[in-house]
Amino acid sequence: MIEAAGLTKRYGKTLAVNNLTFSVEPGQVTGFLGPNGAGKSTTMRMILGLDNPTAGEVRIGGKRYHELKNPLRTVGALLDAKWVHPNRSARAHLKWLSVSNKIPLTRVDEVLDIVGLTSVAGKRAGGFSLGMSQRLGIAGALLGDPEVLLFDEPVNGLDPEGILWIRKFMHRLADEGRTVFVSSHLLSEMALTASNLVVIGKGQLISQSSTKDFVARAAENTVKVRSPQLGELRAALVAASATVTSADGGILVSGMDSDKIGELAAAHHIVLHELSPQTGSLEQAFMQITGDAVEYHTGLDAAFEPTR
């Protein structure tokens, strides 16, 4: 159980995380979704007590991170797979971690076996591929058999096999009753992994809901309509409580499907030149929702910005 209340982090003039309040429940995978630079990693670092919040606080099972005794036994985290000394062997890395939290050393070989690194346990971690480093990081997170697990973009740079492995793995951890909190900037990935979503953009909470609800909202279809009597049509649609936005040469209607719009137009004797349902990808829809909350816009972004 992770509870953040009013969590805020300011770096100089930039507000990286702004008054974030959310909670992560045990027994399910909770996705932490947001575009790059939204403040996901900063939030994760604050949960682990690595960064000090400017305001607000975050508690794990009611305690702050530094109040936990032998914290690796309560919270396991993989924030960056490269946080390993390149000349240290995988086993030595896990060994010092276990000693620090009084975890029996037999556990080191157990977790190496769980992530499938037994055969390279004595090799220096600097020679590991990204996938192997991720596995070593996960081994480190599992070391203390913790109730709470945090993973920051665990599938980044992995091949499909690795992605599938991690996805199944998280489900298993959640099924064991643990709290699993996974960040990602890909909604399509989170739709498959997480049952709950905390969505942020520009450091602010956009929504906390079940993945199903969020995807339904995100994938909500719009209908493009062109008509010589656009003004009348718009008034009629708004009166029927649909949402209308201008698009080039016509309007985009959401909250009403094309059948209803056609019937409505016929009832008002309005001529339609175009009535075309628009099905965007999940990613496009996600961009629409987090729209203004993307931190670093590029020229390309602007060109592909969904019309509203």
Next chain:
Amino acid sequence: MTLLAVERIKLFTTRSPWWCALVTLAVTIGFAALVVGNSNDAEFAATVASTQFGYGFGMAVIMVLAALSVTTEYRFGTIRTTFQAVPQRSSALLAKAVVVAALALVIGEISAFGSWFVGTLLKPNADLALNSAADWINVTGVGVLYALAAVIAVAVGILLRHSAGAIALLLIYALAVESLVQLIPGVGKDVYKWMPFNMAERFLTGDGASNGGRAAGAGPMSTAALSQGWALAYFAAFALVLLVSAIAVAKKRDA
């Protein structure tokens, strides 16, 4: 104790401490061989102090070792893993300083006695016997100074977090800046009397008794303002103040 074990595992599961230890021994014993080997009984007699001629260079290598033990943790992000495992940052960093200092002490004693032993091999007839307190301090004191120098380097490593910056600062300061202070007109020599590494030299060589065979009246080898015991206390206090401030900074800072 747990934290000491953790830092010990971390230190010895990488290669740089082994290399630095070897280099320290090679440098100090090598210098001892050179200096003693080139001594002659008339002008430059071999003395206990002259067998320890290279200790300053060995100390430089020790400081590199100690600084790297911290800065590589920042470089590779393992400091975050450390603080994640041990959120009490002061305990974690203090344990690191203790372990590195202990290693420096051991390396220092081996290199000091090794240097002295090489000296006695090369000049069996010179008066190199350790037969006074001054002689003993001059040899055993090297390890103590290495331990304190290691604490200074750990502190600088914590403060600067970058290997190149920390090492450059430490080496330039210990090997050059401090003695160059003497060149400041007027106050230079007086300021130098209070500089920490000059104090360290004072502790090691005292009033020059361990350098006894040399031209009479050469006097103390260091100009530092305090007596031998107080000079050590001064150097130790300097190291501790640096460490305490570094830990205070690390506690407030984002890791």
